[in-house]
Amino acid sequence: SGKQSLPAMKTRTGQKLVKGEKDNFNPTQPRASKPSPTVFCYICGRQFGSKSIDIHLPQCLKKWHAENDKLPKNQRRPPPTKPEDVVVGGVVDREATNEAHWKSSQGLMLECEHCGRRFKEDRLPVHQRSCTADSPAKRLGSKSRERVKK
Template identity: 50%
Template structure:
């Protein structure tokens, strides 16, 4: 059976892309992130995500895709913001929409 091509996770959105297309995607994804971040209220805006450098070359000279993907996934989860009412986490633009329907629990 053919093995699927290796993939790398985007450090911004957490989606997987091929090793040849990841650099193109990251540039476009970062531009999209800036556009969406600028539309948010000032209190919900986040600093620009930074790509964490990981030791990517193994002893045999291969890329350590597992380490790269783990770091990228962690970085992609950083921008999540908790809801003030229930504590669930969302991307900032989705939190604004969610908070319209999330009501605080009544005090007992």
Template identity: 55%
Template sequence: MTLRCTKSNCKPTMIRRPPTVICYICGREYGTKSIAIHEPQCLKKWHNENNLLPKELRRSEPKKPEVRTITAKGFYDLDALNEAAWTSALSQLVPCNICGRTFLPDRLIVHQRSCKPKAAK
């Protein structure tokens, strides 16, 4: 005898995403295995792009956040690590001196071409 799934005896199955880590440089999510490959490449790309910027838009090198990521049970606290990495990535944004919106420095240059001060009423 085989049982068929009906509303009364079926439980929805949750699909669990693999854990991800946020890059402290670019703010994107990567798998726990590939983040170690991504970060050196991302930092190299960051240096290349930063060197092409005008001197007033150049930033200091982002530092990897130091967060105590091991919990009492010996597991990594990915939430705390990701929060610190996201904050670090957001600190890389530069505000527009006209409207105040924040951008990556290379995008700020493009934005400022079209950003105009609001006309006084």
């Protein structure tokens, strides 16, 4: 008896593959060895894929303007500006550029007048419901208060 041949490989739609054709849904085909580089949003500080960031930025800026417009006029800030790409030897230094974007996003955070902690502008009002002048929240990194035994 002759050798048994493997059944013809089919695509996800059930069509037979012609020899040499590739099936994009075949799990045995090699995948990319490393994930796409991520980029920090200079507005909110979240990470996105290098292709997704261009979709995210206009939406994030729109949200930033909406949140900024809710603030009292004396607390409104100028719109954020995108940091320049860091170029070293004629090539964009992706890591340094990402760090500049992250630092930019951190600079956009607002400080709580009671405890000094910094928050994204839409989270500050939520925090201030529980952080008051009479009972400020603890600063991050501070040692927990010792309980006084009576």
